[in-house]
Amino acid sequence: MSATDMATIAPAAEARYRDSVDERIPRGWRVIAGKELADLLTSARSLVLLVVLGLAGAGILVSVSSTIRDVASQASGSQGVFLALFTLNPNTSLTTAQLPSMVALVGFIGPLLGIALGFDSINGERSEGTLSRLVSQPIYRDDVINGKFVARLAVIAILLGFVVLMVCGVGIWRIGVVPDTDDVLRIGTWYLLTVVYVGFWLSVATLASVFFRRAATAALVVLAFWLVLTFFGSMIADLLAGYLAPSGELAWYGWRQGIDQLVPQTLYFDIVTAIMDPAVRTLDVVGSAMLQLDQRALPTLLPFGQSALVAWGQITMLAAGTIVAFALAYVAFMRQEIRA
Amino acid sequence: MPPAEVIIRTAALEKRYGTKHAVRRLDLEVRRGEVFGLLGPNGAGKTTTILMLLGLAEPSGGSARVLGLDPAREPLRVKRRVGYLPDNVGFYGSLTARENLRYTCRLNGIEGPVAEEGIERWLTRVGLADVADDRVDSFSRGMRQRLGLADALVKEPAILILDEPTASIDPVGVREILDLVDELSRDDGVTVLLASHLLDQVQRVCDRIAIFVAGEVVAMGALAELAAGNDHGVTVSFEVGVDGDGAIIEAVLGSVPGVSSIGTVAADQHIWWVSGSSGLAEPLLRSLLDAGLVPWLIKDRGMNLDDIYRGYFESAATEAGREPLTSLAQVTS
Numbered sequence: 001m002s003a004t005d006m007a008t009i010a011p012a013a014e015a016r017y018r019d020s021v022d023e024r025i026p027r028g029w030r031v032i033a034g035k036e037l038a039d040l041l042t043s044a045r046s047l048v049l050l051v052v053l054g055l056a057g058a059g060i061l062v063s064v065s066s067t068i069r070d071v072a073s074q075a076s077g078s079q080g081v082f083l084a085l086f087t088l089n090p091n092t093s094l095t096t097a098q099l100p101s102m103v104a105l106v107g108f109i110g111p112l113l114g115i116a117l118g119f120d121s122i123n124g125e126r127s128e129g130t131l132s133r134l135v136s137q138p139i140y141r142d143d144v145i146n147g148k149f150v151a152r153l154a155v156i157a158i159l160l161g162f163v164v165l166m167v168c169g170v171g172i173w174r175i176g177v178v179p180d181t182d183d184v185l186r187i188g189t190w191y192l193l194t195v196v197y198v199g200f201w202l203s204v205a206t207l208a209s210v211f212f213r214r215a216a217t218a219a220l221v222v223l224a225f226w227l228v229l230t231f232f233g234s235m236i237a238d239l240l241a242g243y244l245a246p247s248g249e250l251a252w253y254g255w256r257q258g259i260d261q262l263v264p265q266t267l268y269f270d271i272v273t274a275i276m277d278p279a280v281r282t283l284d285v286v287g288s289a290m291l292q293l294d295q296r297a298l299p300t301l302l303p304f305g306q307s308a309l310v311a312w313g314q315i316t317m318l319a320a321g322t323i324v325a326f327a328l329a330y331v332a333f334m335r336q337e338i339r340a
Numbered sequence: 341m342p343p344a345e346v347i348i349r350t351a352a353l354e355k356r357y358g359t360k361h362a363v364r365r366l367d368l369e370v371r372r373g374e375v376f377g378l379l380g381p382n383g384a385g386k387t388t389t390i391l392m393l394l395g396l397a398e399p400s401g402g403s404a405r406v407l408g409l410d411p412a413r414e415p416l417r418v419k420r421r422v423g424y425l426p427d428n429v430g431f432y433g434s435l436t437a438r439e440n441l442r443y444t445c446r447l448n449g450i451e452g453p454v455a456e457e458g459i460e461r462w463l464t465r466v467g468l469a470d471v472a473d474d475r476v477d478s479f480s481r482g483m484r485q486r487l488g489l490a491d492a493l494v495k496e497p498a499i500l501i502l503d504e505p506t507a508s509i510d511p512v513g514v515r516e517i518l519d520l521v522d523e524l525s526r527d528d529g530v531t532v533l534l535a536s537h538l539l540d541q542v543q544r545v546c547d548r549i550a551i552f553v554a555g556e557v558v559a560m561g562a563l564a565e566l567a568a569g570n571d572h573g574v575t576v577s578f579e580v581g582v583d584g585d586g587a588i589i590e591a592v593l594g595s596v597p598g599v600s601s602i603g604t605v606a607a608d609q610h611i612w613w614v615s616g617s618s619g620l621a622e623p624l625l626r627s628l629l630d631a632g633l634v635p636w637l638i639k640d641r642g643m644n645l646d647d648i649y650r651g652y653f654e655s656a657a658t659e660a661g662r663e664p665l666t667s668l669a670q671v672t673s
Binding site: 024026028031032034035039043128129130132133134135136137138139338 | 387391394396397415416417419420422424426427428429430431432433434435443444446447448449450488491495
């Protein structure tokens with residue numbers, strides 16, 4: 001097509017109109033994220049998640065705060081009482097049931113939160129017939145997946161933030177301890193890393209929602225993946241390590257831990273252990289065994305910065321895992337035909 | 341009339357999926373202000389062509405210009421100016437009609453009172469003003485389709501692309517949509533590209549037509565040109581209602597000079613289709629009356645696109661070495 005042809009097609013008036021219109025084309029992902037966020041926050045799904053998280057959190061909080069006074073004296077020697085609100089296993093006379101600690105609860109429910117928000121993000125749009133309409137608007141295709149991801153991550157951050165603030169608030173009120181700077185840093189870091197961890201599961205669910213046309217299939221597949229990793233991840237690590245080194249030897253422990261940390265759940269809980277417990281001085285199984293044997297190593301509490309260093313490798317891996325999972329979903333979506 | 345400005349132009353546009361050609365060497369010219377029909381059976385490459393014009397699919401070869409822009413390079417600018425009503429359009433069921441359109445406006449950078457005014461105006465135009473604040477969940481198929489039209493129009497596009505806009509809609513809904521297309525082209529000066537496999541509808545609203553068969557355009561032009569260029573020479577057809585022995589009626593109808601094809605409507609032996617050269621009506625009626633058959637219906641079907649379409653389709657299929665499809669039902673179903 002020649003330049004003269006182009007000129008006849010676009011006369012001056014048209015060109016002016018064109019430029020005035022172009023200036024107004026917004027950043028697509030922001031509009032999409034805004035709409036998705038509004039939808040999600042008013043949806044029944046978010047309400048259910050909020051109620052589940054809130055009730056579970058409240059239940060544990062009540063048990064913890066009823067026992068925290070008993071352990072406050074012994075806890076004060078090893079770690080901050082305020083952190084105990086999050087890490088203490090409630091052991092109460094109210095019930096004989098074994099309740100998880102707050103961090104364990106959040107670590108368990110977090111993946112479900114990510115899956116619940118992500119499993120229908122793309123295929124839902126497709127089955128409703130809105131995807132083709134959406135991409136025919138002046139946006140880039142990746143605006144769709146980016147906007148949706150950002151909105152869902154924001155919902156996750158809001159829900160988790162609600163739980164954390166609830167625990168902190170009730171903690172201050174019930175046990176009358178105010179968190180110091182170190183506590184705030186630890187809880188803040190734990191919160192951010194939890195959002196990243198849930199973001200991993202959100203990415204996996206989004207990937208499934210790109211691949212599977214039916215939302216139910218996507219949900220089941222991701223849940224199965226999560227279940228297998230949760231219950232059999234460590235077992236698989238044991239077996240694989242057995243091929244690489246004789247079982248029970250020092251090398252075997254090293255391999256086992258290395259492989260086990262490829263499981264996101266293990267990785268996350270290792271990080272939580274280091275961040276939320278100042279007494280943890282290394283995450284390396286072999287190293288910690290040496291520390292215990294070494295009579296000269298006095299039990300001391302690490303400052304926050306040192307705790308973060310202890311888990312730095314794991315934190316990097318977790319962030320990388322989330323980024324890779326999202327990148328996979330992104331690429332899969334970009335390569336997919338828009339037509340159903 | 342001076343030749344109108346070309347607003348969509350493709351040159352040797354191609355799309356391959358693996359070794360299969362979805363669209364083959366497509367040369368298309370759509371002029372400003374006209375209603376252009378893409379006619380062809382499902383899977384003939386109509387939607388693929390549209391997706392390439394919108395920059396939603398990348399051409400394997402050739403080039404496309406929409407409003408002078410290359411959709412593959414400047415998809416946003418193209419999509420800002422082109423309204424698209426996809427096949428099987430869907431909406432967010434939990435939002436109202438107005439909220440759905442407001443979202444589209446925001447994506448197009450139209451905000452505030454300008455957006456609200458546009459939404460109200462287009463909802464009124466498509467006849468949905470009364471239900472503007474109802475959830476789309478409760479809408480019928482026809483209402484959704486009309487909302488889809490409003491949705492494509494709220495960005496005030498220069499070009500409107502409709503993909504099977506009348507699929508699975510009742511006849512009243514079809515008429516409403518086609519009337520609106522007519523109106524948009526006539527009063528608002530919108531250029532319309534309409535893809536459909538339904539001949540009579542394309543025939544009703546389109547100024548010019550391109551007939552697609554297996555990824556190729558086998559014919560392009562105004563309806564009259566297509567009819568003239570068709571070696572079958574079919575120009576008119578009638579619907580004839582007459583009772584009596586089927587074999588006798590067939591023989592009588594077949595003997596009328598100028599008749600080229602006869603058929604019945606489905607299993608009903610009382611309504612016959614007769615196609616042939618123009619000036620058929622009088623000898624047709626005379627022959628029937630001479631044979632003692634009194635027709636209770638003679639309806640002029642006008643220039644018959646069915647035959648044109650079938651003619652092109654059969655010749656294309658024969659060329660490709662395939663068995664020609666004898667029934668139009670097979671083609672369009």
